[in-house]
Amino acid sequence: MGWIAGIGVGYGLTVLCPVIGSASLARLAAGETTLEALEEMRSTTANALRATSGILGTNLLVGGYMKFRKALGIHPADNAPSWTIAGKIEEKIESIRDPLIQAFVEEFVDEFFDSFIESGYVFAYELDAQLAAARAAKQPQVERQIELTPDKEAPDERLILVGDEADLKTQIRETIVSHRLIANRDVGQIVGQPAEDWFRAQPRRRSLTILFSERPMPPWRINKAERTRTATYTIPDPKVNLKWDQIKRAAKAYNWGRFRVTAHLSNGRQMAVYGASPKEAEEKLKELMELSTCEILTASTAEERIRHVKLKKEAVRMHPAYGNLLVRKTSDDTSGKTDLDGKTWKSNHVRFALWTKDEPSNFSEIIW
Known part of the structure; x- marks a missing residue:
């Protein structure tokens, strides 16, 4: 007790x-x-x-x-x-x-x-x-400043550490261990490079695909047997609530050929357009990019010179045929696709005609 x-x-x-x-x-x-x-x-x-x-x-x-x-x-x-x-x-x-x-x-x-x-x-x-x-x-601690050279073979690489003696002892050990861990690795080289060179595109939430055909209207065959040549371009991140007339105007007929213009976009993706000449390819690229929220950062032109005879791109007039809009939205439905972050996405595809003179009836069904 x-x-x-x-x-x-x-x-x-x-x-x-x-x-x-x-x-x-x-x-x-x-x-x-x-x-x-x-x-x-x-x-x-x-x-x-x-x-x-x-x-x-x-x-x-x-x-x-x-x-x-x-x-x-x-x-x-x-x-x-x-x-x-x-x-x-x-x-x-x-x-x-x-x-x-x-x-x-x-x-x-x-x-x-x-x-x-x-x-x-x-x-x-x-x-x-x-x-x-x-x-x-x-009791007041005496603040000290030391100059640390982690690698004696690189005397110009010095680190300045300031603090109390007890804290400095711990910090010196951690600094030396960290330096030995990454000394022979290229982590610093990767971090030091421009972010634009290592930017990665995010998953597509909206994309607009436009199909061009050699024929201006159906049937899409020549002499009922041979298929016509086509060109397909995917426009990333299209603007919301685009009108059919806007798409029709940007996808007007043009001359397709062996010259390729490749553009690097602001969202980390690329887009390439073929034309009968470098100027026509560049103009068509700019017209299609008016439908996107992205901006062109750089563009380069190339010409296909060596190619199989059957795969050569002879200059031909291309006409708009169809448009295909893909819209992905987050959903609570488990039947959709799940990404690495655990989010479930539900996709909605709508195909509409561009070869007609008037707006098709199903274009109003698009939910942007």
Whole structure:
């Protein structure tokens, strides 16, 4: 009971202690005191002579108290009743008739005060240790600056580190380990290159594909047997709510051939258009890109010179035939396609005619 009382009082004191007082400190001190209490109980059980030492200690305290009174010149009257706290407690204990209960209460009182005082010593020790740590933490640290050369074969590569001595030791180790980890790798070269060279296109959410045919209208065969030549161009990220007249105007007939114009777009994609001449190919590319939200960053022109006879692109007049719009939207339906980010996409395809003079009826069904 003495240990329990001591732990309770000490716990409250450590919580209220200025500067370092906290629940964590109280738990730490209480834990140390509990361990000390367990050790004390084992020692008490193993050594029955502690009762004798307790009596001797009490006699010494009483004798010292009497000498102190005599030194002060206090002499009690001969007829005055003798009254002390210890005497009153002893009288109460001796008044117990049951010898077993009397022995239990006597040992209980002695051990209570002993364990209470010892628990106070433990708490005082823990408080002193925590106060010393708090004072050490508040002492101003000297800020230092060092120049670190991770690789002695590259003396021009130097790093400047500034901070407290304790922080610098940790930072130096981490810097050397990081340098050794990536020293022989091309991570720095990749990071140092322009972002435009490594930009990757995002998944398509909308795309407009336009099919050109050698014939201006069906049937799409020559002499009912031979298929006509076609050219297909996919326009990335088309504008929202395009009108059929806008698409028809951008996809007007033009001369197709062996000259190829390739454009690098602002969304990271490319688009190529073939024409009978470099100028015609470039003009058709610009007309089709008017339907897109992307911008042309660079464009290059090339000519096909060496190609199989059957695959040569002879100049021919191409006419708009069909348009195909693909729109992908996020959906809660699990039947759609799921990307790496866990999003489910549902696709909507709409094919509409461009060879007609008037807008087809199904064009109004498009949901951009």
